[in-house]
Amino acid sequence: MVWLRWLTGLIIRKQAPRLLSMARDNVMSEVRAGRMSDLIRRHQAHAHEGEADAQFMLGCAFHQGRGVAQDYVQAARWYWAAAQQGHAGAQCNLGTLYYHGAGLEQSYAEAVRWLTAAANQGSPGAMFSLANCHEAGLGLPEPDRREAIRLHRHAAERGYAPSQRSLARLLEGEHGDARTQLEVCVWYQMAAAQGDEAATQRLAHLEPMVNPHTMARAQRLAQRKARSIAKRSKSG
Numbered sequence: 001m002v003w004l005r006w007l008t009g010l011i012i013r014k015q016a017p018r019l020l021s022m023a024r025d026n027v028m029s030e031v032r033a034g035r036m037s038d039l040i041r042r043h044q045a046h047a048h049e050g051e052a053d054a055q056f057m058l059g060c061a062f063h064q065g066r067g068v069a070q071d072y073v074q075a076a077r078w079y080w081a082a083a084q085q086g087h088a089g090a091q092c093n094l095g096t097l098y099y100h101g102a103g104l105e106q107s108y109a110e111a112v113r114w115l116t117a118a119a120n121q122g123s124p125g126a127m128f129s130l131a132n133c134h135e136a137g138l139g140l141p142e143p144d145r146r147e148a149i150r151l152h153r154h155a156a157e158r159g160y161a162p163s164q165r166s167l168a169r170l171l172e173g174e175h176g177d178a179r180t181q182l183e184v185c186v187w188y189q190m191a192a193a194q195g196d197e198a199a200t201q202r203l204a205h206l207e208p209m210v211n212p213h214t215m216a217r218a219q220r221l222a223q224r225k226a227r228s229i230a231k232r233s234k235s236g
Contacts, residue, residue, distance in 0.1 A: 040067040055082035056090045072103030091118035092126040108139030124160035159229040164191035165199040185218030
């Protein structure tokens, strides 16, 4: 409900100073206990000063348990601080925590909210997760397969292997013409080339059923597209 989302946001905004203060206190306790790495120590002062990149790094540290004890609650708090400042990585990771209910109450609606914010800034990981929400209709009025395909395609074009594999899977379910089959093979080839095991297995399953010329052409197109993506990434 709109009013419930508004009320939740209002409560969070009112609690923001307390949440950030609690996150800072936790960081300092880790420092005093000698459990924080030098890298994390370098970020903490900047995070306390409100620098979004440093807040994001602290969130990642608590999220992954690197240089500090793993703590999803603290990860969520630091991600939230950075996400409020428009940090795409923090928005993506905060959305993921909401999706899984890790460190805060699970909310698909909040997951979609933050993943959308990150996806709008070009985050492939956020596009992937948001596409999955649209496909399943999680946190949304209803499933939207077309939007899931659109989002996966945007992430796939940025070289994101999970979306390349998922895009191929969705297109495979379209039962399209030979051109669609070719595109399916291209995206599976691209994901497999990046080590995606599920894409590799699916290619092995499809190979006996696909014309060898189509598979060979798909491999050439995949290699060409991969080079183009790499070139754009370097120039960007």
